[in-house]
Amino acid sequence: LRPRQGTRDHPPAQAALRDRLLGAVVSCFKRHGAAAIDTPVLELRETLMGKYGEDSKLIYELQDQGGELLALRYDLTVPFARYLAMNKVTNMKRYHVAKVYRRDNPATTRGRYREFYQCDFDIAGQFDPMIPDAECLKIVHEILSDLQLGDFVIKVNDRRILNGVFAVCGVPESKFLPACSTVDKLDKVPWEEVRSEMVGEKGLSPEAADRIGEYVQLHGGLDLIEQLLQDPKLSQNKLAKEGLGDMKLLFEYLTLFGITGKISFDLSLARGLDYYTGVIFEAVLLQQENEHVEELVGVGSVAGGGRYDGLVGMFDPKGRKVPCVGVSIGIERIFSILEQRLEASGEKLRTTETQVLVATPQKHLLAARLKLISELWDAGIKAEMLYRKDPKLLKQLQYCEDTGIPLAAIVGEQELEDGVVKLRDVATREEVRM
Amino acid sequence: LRPRQGTRDHPPAQAALRDRLLGAVVSCFKRHGAAAIDTPVLELRETLMGKYGEDSKLIYELQDQGGELLALRYDLTVPFARYLAMNKVTNMKRYHVAKVYRRDNPATTRGRYREFYQCDFDIAGQFDPMIPDAECLKIVHEILSDLQLGDFVIKVNDRRILNGVFAVCGVPESKFLPACSTVDKLDKVPWEEVRSEMVGEKGLSPEAADRIGEYVQLHGGLDLIEQLLQDPKLSQNKLAKEGLGDMKLLFEYLTLFGITGKISFDLSLARGLDYYTGVIFEAVLLQQENEHVEELVGVGSVAGGGRYDGLVGMFDPKGRKVPCVGVSIGIERIFSILEQRLEASGEKLRTTETQVLVATPQKHLLAARLKLISELWDAGIKAEMLYRKDPKLLKQLQYCEDTGIPLAAIVGEQELEDGVVKLRDVATREEVRM
Numbered sequence: 085l086r087p088r089q090g091t092r093d094h095p096p097a098q099a100a101l102r103d104r105l106l107g108a109v110v111s112c113f114k115r116h117g118a119a120a121i122d123t124p125v126l127e128l129r130e131t132l133m134g135k136y137g138e139d140s141k142l143i144y145e146l147q148d149q150g151g152e153l154l155a156l157r158y159d160l161t162v163p164f165a166r167y168l169a170m171n172k173v174t175n176m177k178r179y180h181v182a183k184v185y186r187r188d189n190p191a192t193t194r195g196r197y198r199e200f201y202q203c204d205f206d207i208a209g210q211f212d213p214m215i216p217d218a219e220c221l222k223i224v225h226e227i228l229s230d231l232q233l234g235d236f237v238i239k240v241n242d243r244r245i246l247n248g249v250f251a252v253c254g255v256p257e258s259k260f261l262p263a264c265s266t267v268d269k270l271d272k273v274p275w276e277e278v279r280s281e282m283v284g285e286k287g288l289s290p291e292a293a294d295r296i297g298e299y300v301q302l303h304g305g306l307d308l309i310e311q312l313l314q315d316p317k318l319s320q321n322k323l324a325k326e327g328l329g330d331m332k333l334l335f336e337y338l339t340l341f342g343i344t345g346k347i348s349f350d351l352s353l354a355r356g357l358d359y360y361t362g363v364i365f366e367a368v369l370l371q372q373e374n375e376h377v378e379e380l381v382g383v384g385s386v387a388g389g390g391r392y393d394g395l396v397g398m399f400d401p402k403g404r405k406v407p408c409v410g411v412s413i414g415i416e417r418i419f420s421i422l423e424q425r426l427e428a429s430g431e432k433l434r435t436t437e438t439q440v441l442v443a444t445p446q447k448h449l450l451a452a453r454l455k456l457i458s459e460l461w462d463a464g465i466k467a468e469m470l471y472r473k474d475p476k477l478l479k480q481l482q483y484c485e486d487t488g489i490p491l492a493a494i495v496g497e498q499e500l501e502d503g504v505v506k507l508r509d510v511a512t513r514e515e516v517r518m
Numbered sequence: 519l520r521p522r523q524g525t526r527d528h529p530p531a532q533a534a535l536r537d538r539l540l541g542a543v544v545s546c547f548k549r550h551g552a553a554a555i556d557t558p559v560l561e562l563r564e565t566l567m568g569k570y571g572e573d574s575k576l577i578y579e580l581q582d583q584g585g586e587l588l589a590l591r592y593d594l595t596v597p598f599a600r601y602l603a604m605n606k607v608t609n610m611k612r613y614h615v616a617k618v619y620r621r622d623n624p625a626t627t628r629g630r631y632r633e634f635y636q637c638d639f640d641i642a643g644q645f646d647p648m649i650p651d652a653e654c655l656k657i658v659h660e661i662l663s664d665l666q667l668g669d670f671v672i673k674v675n676d677r678r679i680l681n682g683v684f685a686v687c688g689v690p691e692s693k694f695l696p697a698c699s700t701v702d703k704l705d706k707v708p709w710e711e712v713r714s715e716m717v718g719e720k721g722l723s724p725e726a727a728d729r730i731g732e733y734v735q736l737h738g739g740l741d742l743i744e745q746l747l748q749d750p751k752l753s754q755n756k757l758a759k760e761g762l763g764d765m766k767l768l769f770e771y772l773t774l775f776g777i778t779g780k781i782s783f784d785l786s787l788a789r790g791l792d793y794y795t796g797v798i799f800e801a802v803l804l805q806q807e808n809e810h811v812e813e814l815v816g817v818g819s820v821a822g823g824g825r826y827d828g829l830v831g832m833f834d835p836k837g838r839k840v841p842c843v844g845v846s847i848g849i850e851r852i853f854s855i856l857e858q859r860l861e862a863s864g865e866k867l868r869t870t871e872t873q874v875l876v877a878t879p880q881k882h883l884l885a886a887r888l889k890l891i892s893e894l895w896d897a898g899i900k901a902e903m904l905y906r907k908d909p910k911l912l913k914q915l916q917y918c919e920d921t922g923i924p925l926a927a928i929v930g931e932q933e934l935e936d937g938v939v940k941l942r943d944v945a946t947r948e949e950v951r952m
Contacts, residue, residue, distance in 0.1 A: 089585060095605070099553070115900045119869035144583070146590075149621060198560075212907045340889050454652075454775065461660065
């Protein structure tokens with residue numbers, strides 16, 4: 085009976101907390117007008133291959149038992165793109181909350197599992213620039229604020245700016261993606277290590293790496309955007325100029341949303357996945373000195389996303405593109421934080437919603453209990469009883485206290501004779517006959 | 519882009535209908551005081567093997583990519599039993615709504631898929647006989663009544679009665695399970711075919727088969743229970759006597775619940791799975807002459823379950839038993855029925871909950887829209903806007919009509935100057951300035 089590596093059961097207390105958390109996230113998605121869709125956990129192996137870069141090796145494949153070659157979905161974005169192409173949908177705002185699967189090294193204390201929930205919100209369609217992108221960032225801001233996870237920053241960058249940087253630093257186009265996935269490690273390791281991977285593993289020239297280093301260590305706000313728009317080299321690069329222009333527009337919209345205080349234009353942000361084509365972003369919780377809870381979990385990315393304008397076209401026989409931008413909320417990390425916080429607070433979450441326990445104080449009254457509880461259920465009232473013929477009243481009241489049931493509906497011989505029920509408030513012990 | 523066999527995407531309209539359906543089922547489970555748990559889709563291969571009889575061949579296995587040998591869960595009952603044993607839980611009332619996986623021949627028009635939802639409610643623990651069992655039947659009755667699926671019958675039997683029948687008909691104990699899975703086919707094929715499978719494939723004597731035939735074609739109510747309790751052969755069999763005694767008690771409780779009108783004690787009900795040990799039941803929708811909807815889908819089992827007192831013990835190193843009884847709601851078939859009914863009615867289900875569209879009647883007012891919508895979101899109001907810089911007012915109002923948004927909040931140049939918003943009721947075209 086060993087547990088399976090990197091997966092976990094959720095007992096009732098955890099399931100209740102997770103329901104509450106998912107409820108908050110979904111309610112934000114609905115507030116922004118998204119519709120739900122559902123796609124299968126099982127996808128064709130070929131649908132997933134070639135979409136995740138180096139991480140494709142983490143895809144779970146099913147045994148060939150005859151029929152199609154299947155795999156478990158790795159994220160919700162690729163299935164969404166497959167769905168859009170398959171159904172020729174060119175315009176959609178959807179959310180999807182479901183489990184995804186990765187044969188990764190589990191680090192369960194930091195909320196990293198092999199089977200875990202993703203909560204995605206995406207906007208597909210040809211629209212005016214940066215309006216949907218700004219809404220995705222607003223959503224991240226709303227959710228992280230609502231959940232009161234402490235201070236956070238949302239890093240923003242654009243793949244076009246990064247590619248422009250690579251180009252003006254003398255990196256050949258064929259090495260943009262490898263260079264990108266190396267830059268992505270800057271949030272975990274110092275620049276020196278990233279530089280040596282660029283030069284060693286990825287085969288960039290030391291001079292190119294040094295030039296990249298000067299750019300990717302920059303971060304700031306509107307001022308930095310203006311500065312880079314004036315940069316003699318970058319301003320000559322078409323991609324970078326487009327990216328910077330859109331970044332400026334994005335900041336304008338985020339100012340109207342009143343959230344630029346938490347936004348950082350950060351050139352080191354690269355995001356690992358191959359499919360991003362424009363704006364990318366990632367939200368990070370900031371370490372709080374005085375709160376041991378965050379320290380236990382370790383800070384890290386709790387939301388991320390970006391624009392992927394080419395992915396749907398990869399699934400369309402004619403290559404028709406549907407521009408998309410989306411965000412994924414890292415629910416498992418947030419769950420780990422909330423769980424430890426709940427534990428520290430000593431608060432006990434109710435795992436059921438039962439309003440009343442139907443109880444009897446004497447023996448031979450099972451029939452009365454069954455009749456009354458049946459009436460309550462039929463009236464839509466959440467009711468329980470002990471599955472005993474003749475339970476002691478004390479035991480029945482104890483069950484209420486243990487599980488947080490606020491009321492007991494008591495039918496004894498006297499009540500039966502009088503045609504009434506005694507309703508008892510478990511906490512105050514007040515009783516009324518009705 | 520072929521669809522994967524036996525799976526399906528749920529577009530928004532279907533997802534909304536399914537949410538409504540699952541909501542009704544879960545709300546019944548909560549009304550009966552159940553807590554939620556969650557277990558992984560991935561289980562160890564060895565956990566699932568040897569639990570499903572002939573159907574074990576339908577289990578999806580994962581490729582051996584190093585590490586543990588994994589499989590996709592086949593139902594929610596075996597993982598629940600594994601959960602109880604692993605956590606030494608001896609007492610629990612839980613529900614679980616999640617997807618399960620079977621490499622079956624899909625028959626998607628009849629709601630039979632390879633990936634599908636199960637909605638399970640189970641009561642684990644040592645209690646007085648038939649009280650939890652009666653509650654499971656009450657739950658089926660409540661759900662099928664609430665969903666207004668038309669007339670139905672809940673067939674009830676007991677594995678101990680069936681085994682008693684086999685014993686008194688001269689079947690050796692080693693052939694009880696094969697005989698059981700043959701009897702289970704009686705709802706689909708006539709007795710002659712079942713008899714010939716018993717004699718041919720399962721190796722029962724023709725005399726034994728004939729004697730079984732006399733019993734398993736019986737069905738009725740309390741009168742049949744009394745009759746069998748007087749049966750000269752059956753009444754001598756310990757198992758059958760126990761089963762019949764409990765069946766009588768069950769009918770007593772179901773009478774108090776007022777639901778015996780829909781219950782049929784049916785000796786042909788056997789249920790396919792190996793793990794049942796006591797009461798078993800299955801709910802069937804009855805064909806309705808005048809409603810073409812049901813005919814399209816085909817009638818069939820929409821809920822089933824029973825008592826499995828030995829399953830948890832199979833996972834406990836010391837074989838400690840935890841008696842369990844539970845019910846599974848066949849949500850996919852019900853969904854197919856509701857879907858066809860919705861289609862026939864022409865009713866259009868809203869797929870979003872948006873309350874208000876933020877609109878502008880003139881050009882160059884994007885900033886005003888972004889500011890207002892941001893305020894609405896922050897106030898918890900479900901709001902959308904078109905992702906265009908300068909959309910035509912007509913287009914914006916058309917979007918409301920297409921998606922069912924009841925209100926439009928309009929800010930034009932005049933409103934901006936006056937510091938007001940014009941709120942328009944999309945259906946009545948009434949407008950108020952506020």
